[in-house]
Amino acid sequence: MERLSGGDMLIRALQDEGVDYIFGYPGGAALHIYDAIFRQQRVQHILVRHEQAATHMADGYARATGRPGVALVTSGPGATNAITGLATAFMDSIPMVVISGQVPNALIGTDSFQETDMVGISRPVVKHSFMIKHASEIPLVVKKAFFIATSGRPGPVVIDVPKDTTDPSELFEYSYPEAVKMRSYSPATRGHSGQIRKAVDLLLTAKRPVIYAGGGVIQGEASAILTELTRYLGFPITNTLMGLGCYPATDPQFLGMLGMHGTFEANMAMHHSDIILAVGARFDDRVTNDPEKFCPGAKVIHIDVDPATISKIIAAEVPIVGPAQPVLTDMLALLRERIEAEPALLDRAAHAHWLEQIAGWRRQHGLDHGLMGQGSNGAKIRPQAVVQCLYQVTGGEAFVTSDVGQHQMFAAQYYHFDQPRRWINSGGLGTMGFGLPSAMGVKFAYPDAVVACVTGEGSIQMNIQELSTCTQYGLPVKVINLNNQALGMVKQWQDMQYGGRHSSSTYQDSLPDFVRLVESYGHVGIRVTEFADLEPAMREVFSAKLRDRLVFLDVSVDPEEHVYPMAIKGGSMCDMLLSRTEQS
């Protein structure tokens, strides 16, 4: 058997786990590990400019590929800088392994230089964490960490590595375990057949059904089977912010996103439904509005791999614990069997009537996807039009990452995602600063793909230093900055709830010249202030000529724009503001 130091074992274990990239930043406690990285070629280390960005890159990589992302940070400030990225991944159930250097075991607890209790400080925002006590544990701990991060409901795992356990002068026998079995951890792998039968019985009684699908479908690789089942039944379907792309957005059965900034028709359909099939969605407060008033006539079938999510907010009539893919597969087989034997089981007349009712809602207050064709009549550029332009120019094929704010909601509303893993945003934690680094993670995973980051001038400044990392690695991501010269979403709330008092939400006079800023990093900057220039500029951003360049498109958009629809606080799902003057 081979004999390796702890540091070499750690990197070797990552190789054996199939890791290709580590996103990280060095420091004293991690230097043995960095030396181990230097002495091998299989795992490439990407040097970031801030540890938060390293975690978001690992996260973006994971969201785009389904494979766990890996980040490496040093102790103390390196570790604390990783917390926001851990929390972001945790809230959205993203598989990630974060390795943090730690002061040597002998110094732990002595307030030594750059010591922080990483296991303690990260505890509420990780799926699990490990502290290496002895170098010989490293292979098994790495194996367990990847197993836990990627199985069941995925999530981030921390491995805290005291410096003495990576000492290059102490060698140990290395072998990487084939598999792990943990008596205390065995996530569900199938749904209960009796529950699936009950769900099918209930689905067959539906007159006004709606399928409500979330990020769990994407994480559970269940998009194809969900699409097949939805088409087979002919039911309307809505996606959460996290679920966009799990069902093709351009399909006529798709109602758009639901929730706080969901479409009128999706929220109306939910509210008036009689049966809701919830798959990999968690009845987040940004979806349900007041849970007491949630969908009064609906019975809920809830499929989730995490039992704690079921009946947490809304009681499920039929709970099904299990991963979406096998559950939906069993469910579709049973539906087929029942309906083929007795076609009249599905009340097609009622469903047709229901779909017509929904189409009516869409005609009444659906989103207007034709803004590009309407010109601007001299008015300021609407941010929605920029997203529509992006959609047209990229042919709907781009990976789109986003930050947090109005621009995020416009991207979610107006870019149609026909495939899973193409829409990448921080839905649960709502982390400004996520967009650029996550786009970089995607670009590392898929160097030939078109990757666009739709951001705001507020959010982009929260990790703008990564433009330097992009220069170092030649990463041609495209940044579309919806520049409204304000913390737009905050300002919108202040317009609506605080009499227009814009407390600390504007900074017009202190914004950088983004074009010169990105040029100083060696990138290409393009500014657009007139509607007529928007489409040509967008075409240039994605032109063959600039294919290998990072291009930053800084678009001055109308600062007065609000995101609509918007749920009315304390109401039901059908209570929405539809514009500055209309409500449902």
Add this chain to the structure above:
Amino acid sequence: MRRIIAVLLENEAGALSRVVGLFAQRNYNIETLTVAPTEDPTLSRLTLTTIGDDRKIEQITKHLNKLIEVIKVVDLTEGEHIERELMLVKVKAVGAQRAEVKRTADIFRAQVVDVTGSTYTVQVTGTSGKLDAFIHAIGELSILEVVRSGVSGLSRGEKVVSL
């Protein structure tokens, strides 16, 4: 409603802090908590009491189960169960009080386990309710110090919480 929840978990560093952290993080209450290794030194058995309606208790047990180191979670109050708590009480005992304390201890089948010229230390075991009643009977004024172990419990009959 008060519930007694039994948890079997890996006897590993940090496991207990995850259990306690979960309660703080999700705004659940812990009334009492006891923990010690079992006959198998790789396992710890934890008993905690908390207060909540069915929905809250369901959430608590589900979230406990989600912790990677937790092996089993049982709400003992769902069935017939035995609960015990141990309490040591140091009371003022001078003059006529000495006989009074002794008599009260006898009624509660408690034992005097330490004596000085002016104090008795009494050991009482039983349900938490019985321990409360003892304190009430002795009278708060004469109590100098109280230490309670927190509740331990298991199911009646043949049901067991084990691997």
